Amino acid sequence: VPATWIDADLLVPGEAKRVVAVVQPSHLLHLAWYAEPGQYWTSRENLRWVKATVDLAAAFVDRGGRRLLGVGSCAEYEWAEGHCDEGLTRMAPATLYGASKLAAGHMTGALASQAGVSAAWARLFFLFGPHEHPARLVSSVVRALVRGDDAPCSEGSQVRDFLYVKDVASALVAVLEHDISGPVNIGSGRPTTVKELVTRVGDLVGQPARLLWGARPADPVRRLTAATERLHRTVGWRPAFTVDAALTETIDWWRARERDGRA
Amino acid sequence: VPATWIDADLLVPGEAKRVVAVVQPSHLLHLAWYAEPGQYWTSRENLRWVKATVDLAAAFVDRGGRRLLGVGSCAEYEWAEGHCDEGLTRMAPATLYGASKLAAGHMTGALASQAGVSAAWARLFFLFGPHEHPARLVSSVVRALVRGDDAPCSEGSQVRDFLYVKDVASALVAVLEHDISGPVNIGSGRPTTVKELVTRVGDLVGQPARLLWGARPADPVRRLTAATERLHRTVGWRPAFTVDAALTETIDWWRARERDGRA
Numbered sequence: 001v002p003a004t005w006i007d008a009d010l011l012v013p014g015e016a017k018r019v020v021a022v023v024q025p026s027h028l029l030h031l032a033w034y035a036e037p038g039q040y041w042t043s044r045e046n047l048r049w050v051k052a053t054v055d056l057a058a059a060f061v062d063r064g065g066r067r068l069l070g071v072g073s074c075a076e077y078e079w080a081e082g083h084c085d086e087g088l089t090r091m092a093p094a095t096l097y098g099a100s101k102l103a104a105g106h107m108t109g110a111l112a113s114q115a116g117v118s119a120a121w122a123r124l125f126f127l128f129g130p131h132e133h134p135a136r137l138v139s140s141v142v143r144a145l146v147r148g149d150d151a152p153c154s155e156g157s158q159v160r161d162f163l164y165v166k167d168v169a170s171a172l173v174a175v176l177e178h179d180i181s182g183p184v185n186i187g188s189g190r191p192t193t194v195k196e197l198v199t200r201v202g203d204l205v206g207q208p209a210r211l212l213w214g215a216r217p218a219d220p221v222r223r224l225t226a227a228t229e230r231l232h233r234t235v236g237w238r239p240a241f242t243v244d245a246a247l248t249e250t251i252d253w254w255r256a257r258e259r260d261g262r263a
Numbered sequence: 264v265p266a267t268w269i270d271a272d273l274l275v276p277g278e279a280k281r282v283v284a285v286v287q288p289s290h291l292l293h294l295a296w297y298a299e300p301g302q303y304w305t306s307r308e309n310l311r312w313v314k315a316t317v318d319l320a321a322a323f324v325d326r327g328g329r330r331l332l333g334v335g336s337c338a339e340y341e342w343a344e345g346h347c348d349e350g351l352t353r354m355a356p357a358t359l360y361g362a363s364k365l366a367a368g369h370m371t372g373a374l375a376s377q378a379g380v381s382a383a384w385a386r387l388f389f390l391f392g393p394h395e396h397p398a399r400l401v402s403s404v405v406r407a408l409v410r411g412d413d414a415p416c417s418e419g420s421q422v423r424d425f426l427y428v429k430d431v432a433s434a435l436v437a438v439l440e441h442d443i444s445g446p447v448n449i450g451s452g453r454p455t456t457v458k459e460l461v462t463r464v465g466d467l468v469g470q471p472a473r474l475l476w477g478a479r480p481a482d483p484v485r486r487l488t489a490a491t492e493r494l495h496r497t498v499g500w501r502p503a504f505t506v507d508a509a510l511t512e513t514i515d516w517w518r519a520r521e522r523d524g525r526a
Contacts (some may be wrong), residue, residue, distance in 0.1 A: 103366030
């Protein structure tokens with residue numbers, strides 16, 4: 001099936017209804033949100049995206065949609081808990097971004113449920129890959145190293161769940177095509193320290209000495225990892241990429257970009 | 264301090280900002296919401312009230328507000344859990360109303376938190392008292408009995424936390440004046456069956472035989488009671504009314520209303 005692109009600004013009132021009327025979709029995978037690094041944690045844009053998301057979900061269920069998947073975040077959890085389980089961990093977001101994603105997930109779930117529409121909410125953890133904003137962890141380190149610059153890092157003992165964007169994409173499709181309902185963490189299920197991951201970047205680029213450990217403050221959240229029983233057992237999805245394969249593709253992409261002088 | 268009334272429709276864009284600019288309040292107790300019996304569980308009006316609530320909270324924190332108290336509901340909890348604890352019970356609302364209140368609570372809390380404003384979220388359970396909509400439990404029974412009619416009731420073994428509206432009002436003021444943050448259940452802390460409460464109504468009106476037990480279907484939620492440690496111990500608030508005193512005031516109010524022919 002060839003893809004059809006339709007441009008729409010979901011922040012414009014009425015646009016969600018218009019697009020849904022044109023497409024009459026059976027399935028909805030909703031990824032759009034405000035995500036400007038350094039801004040999105042606290043921006044009031046989050047409030048506008050809650051409304052845009054809810055408007056889109058309402059239009060979708062009103063026009064005969066059958067399966068809805070929205071995209072949330074590990075920022076919805078109480079970070080003090082460390083390991084995030086969809087059914088057990090407290091939901092006490094520390095940020096307006098996390099609170100807004102949680103709010104959007106609850107509201108779209110309730111809208112779908114009362115219309116008899118199947119709905120799930122994918123919670124993303126730590127992503128990396130080509131096209132990532134250069135201010136983020138993996139992209140900033142890879143970019144510095146392929147340029148031959150130093151890469152200032154935190155001391156790196158924080159534990160996270162990292163996942164390659166191509167695996168994130170295939171996981172979202174798997175959840176969309178399944179009938180699981182409610183929140184589903186999208187994670188590798190392999191807790192990793194920042195230091196382990198960034199060390200692999202240094203080794204794969206061949207510039208381990210350029211990593212300046214402790215040159216940046218570490219995120220005070222010690223551990224933020226994903227329970228993945230729902231994704232790996234219930235949905236039956238597993239990552240296709242090893243960490244090395246994923247980092248190699250990411251490094252190759254940044255090298256090509258630097259070579260082309262588009263940086 | 265004499266009260267000043269200002270009329271405003273918070274669903275009209277810009278009204279929240281206007282009112283806050285006029286009043287410049289230090290404290291905000293926000294009760295407005297859509298609450299039409301039979302409609303409010305599923306109505307899309309809930310979505311509009313999430314936005315209105317968030318807009319009001321944003322205007323309040325932007326104009327130097329210091330303490331915000333919003334009003335939520337026991338419908339925010341996963342009802343299968345029975346006893347509702349602010350810190351432990353799963354938040355999985357069964358209704359759009361519950362999801363919307365939960366969403367509004369998270370978003371106003373995050374808006375306040377990042378502005379350094381103190382905020383709490385009061386979760387109401389089962390209220391009764393004068394001025395209640397005649398379609399609700401206590402009001403429907405009292406009204407029927409004072410008219411000399413039969414009062415069809417469910418079998419009544421469901422367990423709930425009931426609280427008199429005057430106690431609810433004083434509890435809200437106590438929470439507003441405290442600095443507790445996050446969700447606070449507003450409850451009596453005395454789990455009661457519907458049958459116990461309605462039996463007292465029958466006895467106090469002197470019409471116990473008019474109660475037709477089992478004539479209506481019972482709510483399938485067996486137990487919905489409030490953990491009240493935060494309200495009773497942390498805030499230090501206790502109800503002032505006994506059940507009998509509260510029911511007597513309610514019955515007297517309905518008797519006067521029926522006598523005046525305003526029913």
